[in-house]
Amino acid sequence: MKNNTAIVFITGAFVHHSCWDEWKKYFESKGYTTNASPWPHKNAPAETLRNSHPNAEIAANRLSSLTDYYASIVKALPEKPILIGHSIGGLIVQLLLQKGLGAAGVAIHPVPPQGVFTFKFSFLKAGWGPLGFFTSTKKTFLMSFRQWQYAFTNGMDCDEQKDAYYKYLVPESKLIVRDTITRAAKVNFENPHAPLLLTSGSTDHTIPASLNYANYKKYKHSNSVTEYKEFEGRNHFVLGQPTWREDADYILNWLNEL
Template identity: 80%
Template structure:
């Protein structure tokens, strides 16, 4: 008897961008018959422009990873079925943490921030992450990427006009504390434990989360005896959700989802 895949998808947003980054994905997956939601983070239920104008925003600055995990966990538990979880960046880390708690039927982590203990000294990673970590600056103030930082950390390889349009459409201020939390025990995964099927994807051009980090993350699951797959996409930067190639990625993920039901 063939398993029927769940038809609800929860999109989990990463840091530095509004949840409107999923709009095209939601429309596309909706056309494929899926019910989708992309809840905003706490204190971010406004347009990116309004959130930028609120910087420095003390409420956003106070966001911590454990509370954000609870925020999504409570939403998932309220659904009538275990959903498919799709997250980007810190959202990909949250997908892994929710699967660890048995809260998803399937999980897809797109260019995921790695769990605790997975690190690299690659220059692009250190350069992209130094400002958001905000060491030696007040954690009571949000961090807002400059356009120059955005060009390097998110939209490298795109035309200046595309970079500018993406910045004004999606960029928002962020909590320095939540970025710091990703290297603490709040981001700990017990890799050897069984988990629902998980797909990790990466991009060869991602400065913020180099593909080598995502591959190292994938390899950590090798003793779990659970379905864990990995795919690196050529030319994808950290703005992968909004690149012109996004539909190719979405199709690959959809094929992977439907394969799990066979």
């Protein structure tokens, strides 16, 4: 795939869009143009957003409107871009590809579409708090440091975990998280689609590798390129781990081979 194609990076939940800064520099150095637009109501520094908690505007974000938001960004470009998303951003990559809105897609540790589920303990433990059952959906969910350690940065040094927490953590909509098990997250796996790579991490508590593999195995269209790669030692903070460049190298090579 030509390296002057635009790349649209799609951020996941709970983290600031600046998590893509090093990724943008990397792909721009390879000749790509990049875009990493913040989610609606999140165009402010991470600390400012945390201090706004509970934030009613962020709390009102929904998956369908977020998918439409990124669709509008893609449609405004002169050519179909490459879509690269993390977590819920990875799910949005899958949703946009089925609408024919990307030249190729990379879903990094994606939240799975409707109907792809696991009862693995780490997945249930990491997701219980953000779902916010028995709490008001008019208020955002702000992950505690202990929750962050388990759901995102498990296996990292405590100082690294703290640095990442204060640099990237933002409050989140409980409705966005709940929407991932509804029709707003439905993918028709039998339809043709642009080339898609799904990646996973062996130590990811939030989206276990087995769940990403089940997501990959759902795709049925034999003439569409769908590939899967599991990386050893990657947690859900994969974009900011010291190994991020290895992941980016793999993705770049995959794109170059299309």
